[in-house]
Amino acid sequence: MKFLAIDTSGRALNVVAVNGERRVLECRDDCAMRHSVLLMDVIDGALAKAQLTPHECDFFACVVGPGSFTGIRIGISTVKGLCLACDRPALALTSFDTLAYADRSGKKLCLVDAGHENFYACCYDGTRAVLPPAFVTREQALERIAAGFAPVAHTALFEGVRTADAGAGLAAAAADMAGQTCAAHALEALYLRRSSAEEGR
Numbered sequence: 001m002k003f004l005a006i007d008t009s010g011r012a013l014n015v016v017a018v019n020g021e022r023r024v025l026e027c028r029d030d031c032a033m034r035h036s037v038l039l040m041d042v043i044d045g046a047l048a049k050a051q052l053t054p055h056e057c058d059f060f061a062c063v064v065g066p067g068s069f070t071g072i073r074i075g076i077s078t079v080k081g082l083c084l085a086c087d088r089p090a091l092a093l094t095s096f097d098t099l100a101y102a103d104r105s106g107k108k109l110c111l112v113d114a115g116h117e118n119f120y121a122c123c124y125d126g127t128r129a130v131l132p133p134a135f136v137t138r139e140q141a142l143e144r145i146a147a148g149f150a151p152v153a154h155t156a157l158f159e160g161v162r163t164a165d166a167g168a169g170l171a172a173a174a175a176d177m178a179g180q181t182c183a184a185h186a187l188e189a190l191y192l193r194r195s196s197a198e199e200g201r
Contacts, residue, residue, distance in 0.1 A: 002058050004047065004082070005174040007166060008035045008075035009067030009095050010112070010154065015042045016171040017050035024049040025167040035074050043078075054086050059181045061091035061174040063098060065190035066112055066120040066133070072189045083184035090184045093173050096122040096133060099152050101176065102169030103162060109149035111141065113157055120192050123149050127176070135192040 007014040011032040017024045026046045031038055047053065054060075062079040065072045083090045099110035104126060112120040117138045123131035136144075138158070145151055151161040 001175060001178060002052060002056055003061060003091075003174055003178065004043065004052075004054070004057050005061035005091070005093070005170050006039070006043065006075050006078065007063040007093075007095075007098060007170050008039065008071040008078075009063045009065060010071065010166070011068075012154070012166060013038055013042060014167040014170050015039075015046045016167065016174065017043075017046040017052055018171065018175065019050040019052040019056070022050050022052075023171060025171060027167050032068060032071065035071050039074065039078060054082055057082075057086065057088055059083075059089045059091050059178065060086075061093055061170075062187070063095055063170070064092045064187060065095060066114070066135075066192045067095050069189075069191070072191075076187050076189060080184045080187055089181035090187050091174060091177060091181045092187055093170070093177065094122070094133070094190055095120070096124070096129065097127075097173040097177070098166050098169035099154065099164050100124045100127045100129075100169070101172035102164035102166065103152045105150065105152075107149050108152045108162075109141065109144045111151055111153040111157055111161065113153070113155070114193070119157070127173075133190070133192055 062075040122133040
């Protein structure tokens, strides 16, 4: 299996290049406002280390949300461009998928920070989503935790939340979900609420 997967949905930038048994993970922490500046160089570096060219990839994957509105659009646009240039399919992953595959425990609540004590949340059993994703308050998140779903996030959002490696989850999710590819034009962002600009109108 050969693929490139990217995650630009959060503050960190994660790029995974897989060429058979060779796997390269490139992570840039705290670059939320610089994804568009750094992304292509990081992709080039990961592909070079994996001894892989874009045309050799079986598919290209990206995280379609939830998370940063701008970051998500950057990731989707980049993967669409690679798919069209190389005539390859795309794979849509969610931020929740990267958490579920990084933390393979049983019942868990995958959380993404939505700001102001709010979260994007999705309940999983292993790597299978058992409740639909939602935009929730901290109180609503605590209700899910009280129901037996252990909280997991890429950063320690509040006391009791386990942290999971976003890059490792990205690589594992892309490899396991490779059979769920789609045409590039079918990639769509997963937005669970309106943008700040829209809410301010």
